[in-house]
Amino acid sequence: xxxxxxxxxxxxxxxxxxxxxxxxxxxxxxxxxxxxxxxxxxxxxxxxxxxxxxxxxxxxxxxxxxxxxxxxxxxxxxxxxxxxxxxxxxxxxxxxxxxxxxxxxxxxxxx
Numbered sequence: 837x838x839x840x841x842x843x844x845x846x847x848x849x850x851x852x853x854x855x856x857x858x859x860x861x862x863x864x865x866x867x868x869x870x871x872x873x874x875x876x877x878x879x880x881x882x883x884x885x886x887x888x889x890x891x892x893x894x895x896x897x898x899x900x901x902x903x904x905x906x907x908x909x910x911x912x913x914x915x916x917x918x919x920x921x922x923x924x925x926x927x928x929x930x931x932x933x934x935x936x937x938x939x940x941x942x943x944x945x946x947x
Contacts, residue, residue, distance in 0.1 A: 850874040850881070850930055852942040872932055872940055879921030881930065885911050893933045894918055900926030 852870045871887030881896060889911045896905040896918055903923045909916035920928075923946070930942040 846877050848876045850942040850944045852940045854940050880917045880919055882917045884915040889934050891935050895931045897929045898923045898926040
């Protein structure tokens, strides 16, 4: 299964933003850089951090089929993963929420 942003390998980077899914425009942002990175490879979404986070809540939704994956990831080793191999083709939303309440969102498509 392919993704929409192949970087020349089997790894497909997922761009993330700190806009949040339901952004409160009156709330001042405390983060200017996104301290996470994510990529899809062979049915797995890998999530890593460049910050100091212990635990993050991750929700990945196939918005085409409605399939939802939720995981609490331990980030003490700076990386963890979510298996979405049963999700199939479609448009996906990746949401990461830190223990401090900051939200990060990424969109990707699997064919």
